[in-house]
Amino acid sequence: MEYKDYYQIMGVGREASADDIKRAYRRLARKYHPDVSKEKDAEARFKEVGEAYEVLRDPEKRAAYDALGTRKPGEEFRPPPDWQFDYGAEAEAAAGAHSDFFEQLFGGLGRGRRGSFRSRGFDAAGQVEVTLEEAFRGTERRLSLQRVAVDERGHAEPKTQQLTVRIPPGVIDGQRIRVPSQGEPGMGGGPPGDLFLEVRLLPHRWFRAEGRDIWLDLPVTPWEAALGETVRVPTLGGRVDLKVPKGSQTDRQLRLRGRGLPGNPPGDQLVVLKIIVPPAQTPADEALYREMAAKLAANPRQAMESSS
Amino acid sequence: MTEPIRAVLLDDSVEFSLHELCAACHVSEELVVEIVAEGIVEPHGGNRAQWRFSGLAVTRIQRVIRLQQEFDVNLPGAALALQLLEEVERLRRARR
Numbered sequence A: 001m002e003y004k005d006y007y008q009i010m011g012v013g014r015e016a017s018a019d020d021i022k023r024a025y026r027r028l029a030r031k032y033h034p035d036v037s038k039e040k041d042a043e044a045r046f047k048e049v050g051e052a053y054e055v056l057r058d059p060e061k062r063a064a065y066d067a068l069g070t071r072k073p074g075e076e077f078r079p080p081p082d083w084q085f086d087y088g089a090e091a092e093a094a095a096g097a098h099s100d101f102f103e104q105l106f107g108g109l110g111r112g113r114r115g116s117f118r119s120r121g122f123d124a125a126g127q128v129e130v131t132l133e134e135a136f137r138g139t140e141r142r143l144s145l146q147r148v149a150v151d152e153r154g155h156a157e158p159k160t161q162q163l164t165v166r167i168p169p170g171v172i173d174g175q176r177i178r179v180p181s182q183g184e185p186g187m188g189g190g191p192p193g194d195l196f197l198e199v200r201l202l203p204h205r206w207f208r209a210e211g212r213d214i215w216l217d218l219p220v221t222p223w224e225a226a227l228g229e230t231v232r233v234p235t236l237g238g239r240v241d242l243k244v245p246k247g248s249q250t251d252r253q254l255r256l257r258g259r260g261l262p263g264n265p266p267g268d269q270l271v272v273l274k275i276i277v278p279p280a281q282t283p284a285d286e287a288l289y290r291e292m293a294a295k296l297a298a299n300p301r302q303a304m305e306s307s308s
Numbered sequence B: 001m002t003e004p005i006r007a008v009l010l011d012d013s014v015e016f017s018l019h020e021l022c023a024a025c026h027v028s029e030e031l032v033v034e035i036v037a038e039g040i041v042e043p044h045g046g047n048r049a050q051w052r053f054s055g056l057a058v059t060r061i062q063r064v065i066r067l068q069q070e071f072d073v074n075l076p077g078a079a080l081a082l083q084l085l086e087e088v089e090r091l092r093r094a095r096r
Helices: A006-010 A018-032 A042-056 A059-067 A100-107 A132-137 A222-227 A283-295 A302-307 B018-025 B029-037 B056-070 B075-095
Strands: A124-130 A139-150 A156-167 A176-179 A195-201 A207-210 A213-220 A230-235 A238-243 A253-256 A269-275 B015-017 B052-054
Touching: A006 A018, A006 A042, A018 A042, A042 A059, A042 A100, A059 A100, A124 A132, A124 A139, A124 A156, A132 A139, A132 A195, A132 A207, A156 A176, A156 A195, A176 B056, A213 A230, A222 A269, A230 A269, A238 A253, B015 B018, B018 B029, B018 B056, B029 B056, B052 B056, B056 B075
Parallel strands: A124 A195, A213 A269
Antiparallel strands: A139 A156, A176 A195, A207 A213, A230 A238, A253 A269, B015 B052
């Protein structure tokens, strides 16, 4: 078991007052609260800070912790043989979210208290990364969950559980999905919690999702845009034919209704035309452009010239 | 290999009764009534027995309760924080 320096975690000195500690906790909670934070390891940090606060806010726990003396964080640690802590009733309410270090000192998981009450297991949370194609069709994900199993004698044992989850079609970025009864196991015969997963859509080479709508920049030639031709367009459901309206300019948006992510109603695919000018690579190409310059009287800057 | 477990989308394609919502969020009916009165989630249906919540309500209720407990604010304060957070998330998404 590794020693945890709760003062270092809270960013306060050993002599910090109760007010200092409360202030530090509030500030860190705002920074790392998983609902508020954009930091990568926010959830782990928030738990760590919560645990540190739980000890340092309570004068009895703090005194007991201080009595252990100072060690290096992460140093191998065993509680002194005469260690005793008369933990309050609130310690058991939050079990499962604590480090081994905390459990050894204050948790009392190993002291036969667990069997005496029945409670529902905690909800678990996680993220799944899904490609746009998978979001469109639905997919399966094999997840490895870190679980704390408690045996009859009350020993907490971390173990990894494998789980396959079927994700239905039509998930969008930030979507939460609920996997019933796959959270932490209940105690004393209580039911397990649920598993909540948040979906992250991975970036796609061509498509961009906005809610259920899918955006695509579609390169077209000047003549396809000018003459109005039918072009093949990729969608998540496969290629479709799209008639480019005659006389289209670049950035024109065309809507393929119902071709976005499935749902009720399904999203649309929005196609943004991007006119690509073919390079003049040969003398013949150049001659063609010169002929256009001579015969097509076009001045795209006319409005600028007349207004200045 | 075991049969995959079906996940439920928490969006507007699913509906929860008051009872089901309380079970999913581990909260009392009284608390949900307070949260509805605060305008944090809006059920369809006239009286409590007919209330139907969308799957989005599960997420909002869980978040508002966490904010309330972990920042030690009252329900209107947590509701305000939630509204602002959702606005920030919407803007972040639009910017990408």
